Amino acid sequence: MKVTINAAMTIDGKIATASGDSTISSKDDLKRVHRLRAGSDAVVVGISTVLADDPQLTVRLVRGKNPVRVVVDSRGRIPDDSQLLRTARKVRTIVAASMQASAVDVERIRQAGAEVILAGNEAVDIKALFSALKKKMGFKKILVEGGGELNWSVLNLGLADELIVTIAPRVAGGRLATTLVEGDGYDAISQGPKFRLARVQKTRAGELVLFYKVGKNT
Ligand SMILES: NC(=O)c1ccc[n+]([C@@H]2O[C@H](COP(=O)([O-])OP(=O)(O)OC[C@H]3O[C@@H](n4cnc5c(N)ncnc54)[C@H](O)[C@@H]3O)[C@@H](O)[C@H]2O)c1
Numbered sequence: 001m002k003v004t005i006n007a008a009m010t011i012d013g014k015i016a017t018a019s020g021d022s023t024i025s026s027k028d029d030l031k032r033v034h035r036l037r038a039g040s041d042a043v044v045v046g047i048s049t050v051l052a053d054d055p056q057l058t059v060r061l062v063r064g065k066n067p068v069r070v071v072v073d074s075r076g077r078i079p080d081d082s083q084l085l086r087t088a089r090k091v092r093t094i095v096a097a098s099m100q101a102s103a104v105d106v107e108r109i110r111q112a113g114a115e116v117i118l119a120g121n122e123a124v125d126i127k128a129l130f131s132a133l134k135k136k137m138g139f140k141k142i143l144v145e146g147g148g149e150l151n152w153s154v155l156n157l158g159l160a161d162e163l164i165v166t167i168a169p170r171v172a173g174g175r176l177a178t179t180l181v182e183g184d185g186y187d188a189i190s191q192g193p194k195f196r197l198a199r200v201q202k203t204r205a206g207e208l209v210l211f212y213k214v215g216k217n218t
């Protein structure tokens with residue numbers, strides 16, 4: 001199973017401002033993201049992205065099929081009025097929760113038409129989730145669209161094969177702004193995974209799109 005992380009960030013490495021604005025990619029770059037989605041079996045985001053962006057996670061800007069939408073949501077907090085749950089009967093949607101989710105919320109999410117996968121006691125067990133997506137659902141290509149906490153988990157667990165980052169000609173600043181990779185972080189730079197730059201694209205909007213192959217954590 002191939003796992004790709006895709007995100008857009010400012011020159012100073014932010015994927016959202018401290019107040020949650022993540023309007024970063026140009027229209028051209030968003031078309032590339034939608035093409036990426038159309039070529040993926042599933043697109044995965046963290047619950048904080050859902051709460052901040054209320055995303056549809058569908059293919060709209062180009063022709064192509066919708067991927068299955070997966071939300072990593074340990075406590076089952078996804079709102080009933082979220083676009084994802086409101087359209088869960090039209091576009092297959094999976095909520096990955098942990099034992100922290102109440103039976104009431106699990107049932108509420110199922111009633112909305114989404115499937116629930118339980119994996120993990122506290123945080124969602126991402127390794128177990130990805131294994132289920134591969135073995136139970138037969139998914140071959142997973143697109144992780146953030147945010148920063150989910151990107152950390154996927155990278156730190158060594159689950160990512162590719163990282164695609166769009167650097168927009170913008171600066172967000174803000175010591176509390178969300179960065180590309182959040183989480184506990186490494187003490188030493190050398191502890192983190194290594195990346196091989198495979199391709200660089202420049203867009204008409206002056207963005208740089210960097211395509212990395214992910215090595216294993218050293
Ligand atoms: N610019 C971009 O490309 C981009 C992409 C996605 C999100 N964003 C922005 O990022 C922000 C959200 O990012 P974030 O880092 O706060 O949260 P996130 O979207 O990565 O969600 C993290 C949350 O998911 C849940 N979770 C459960 N198990 C987990 C696990 N094993 N690993 C990680 N998370 C787990 C936890 O509640 C955790 O706090 C929003 O402002 C959004 O707009 C930007």
Ligand SMILES: Nc1nc(=O)c(N)c(NC[C@H](O)[C@H](O)[C@H](O)COP(=O)(O)O)[nH]1
Nearest residue numbers: 007008022024025053055056057058145
């Ligand atoms: N590549 C990229 N550039 C951005 O500028 C941005 N904000 C995101 N954010 C990732 C997130 O998962 C969803 O792309 C958005 O929340 C919007 O998703 P929709 O258009 O509603 O499907 N991703």
